[in-house]
Amino acid sequence: MKKKLTIDEQIEDLKKKGVTFEIMSEEEAKKFLRYNNYYFKLKSYAKNYPINPKNGKYVNLEFAYLVELSKLDMYLRKIILGMCLDVEHILKTRMLYDLSRNxxxxxxxxxxxxxxxxxxxxxxxxxxxxxxxxxxxxxxxxxxxxxxxxxxxxxxxxxxxxxxxxxxxxxxYNLSNYSDYLQSIKFLRNAAAHSNCLMSSIMKPKGEKKFRKTIKLTNALSKAQKEISLHARSKYMSYPAFHDFVALLFVYNDLLKEAANRNMRDKTMDELYHFFCEKGGRVLKCKEYFEKNQVIAEAYRFISGVIQYIKGQNSNPKHKWYLKI
Known part of the structure; x- marks a missing residue:
């Protein structure tokens, strides 16, 4: 059984594992662990950092990096949950409309x-x-x-x-629908609603062994050749959280394409674009924290590429659908 640790002992445990406190002092870290987030959850983000096999310590991991990842995760969960609720509402509305005409x-x-x-x-x-x-x-x-x-x-x-x-x-009734993608959205919705850490397992994806990617979704993303390399598409579409986020993005933008919902869609995508892609956005606010971490940097480029692709397609009058159903 693992020993219960006080906050002082938690700080010492992190220091033994190679975590440094140069950006945030130990006293600031103690306040954060008392009032803002708890040790087990915050430490989970350390999975995105390599461990030196010689001494068993994390490589280039500062406590402030864990704090920033936890904050980004929180903001992203709120956006994702809002999108999932919109998808649920539109799906119900469409189904009842289709049923009324059946x-x-x-x-x-x-x-x-x-x-x-x-x-x-x-x-x-x-x-x-x-x-x-x-x-x-x-x-x-x-x-x-x-x-x-x-x-x-x-x-x-x-x-x-x-x-x-x-x-x-x-x-x-053999009607076209989004059933192939809804399990992905359900998993992501539940994770966001229960405050599960979405960014804690980029290096070692959770559930990877039990996961099967949706081939139709992967094929749909292949159109984003300018924004995302073949290697990145192949890699990250095999990661459950990334795959499910792409499914949510595509279904959301297809469902809310109609004029009645387009303003809501554009507002959400503007928020996501600002969050991920713009210099004044939250993700790039402390980009220097993660520039040396290849795992996080590559994952960021993939997601920002998907959002840039969608942003461009939404403004293209010739674009129709992201998913064929």
Missing amino acids: EKEDGYNIVKKYFWAYPNTKIEILQKADSYNFTSDLAEKHSLDEEYSVWNLVELLSFGKFVELYTLYYQE
């Missing part, structure tokens, strides 16, 4: 098929009716109904459950 579907039939395929979901909805949550009133109102309508059901489902319903509906 003469073969009455809005109840698809729910019967969904509950048959996923019987535990109905049990979970009934449990919501008896618990305190934001949808408990709606769940209670329809708990005695023998049949649920799809327009009520979508309000009671988590995003993961909605993805099941969405996939089932569009497969049932």
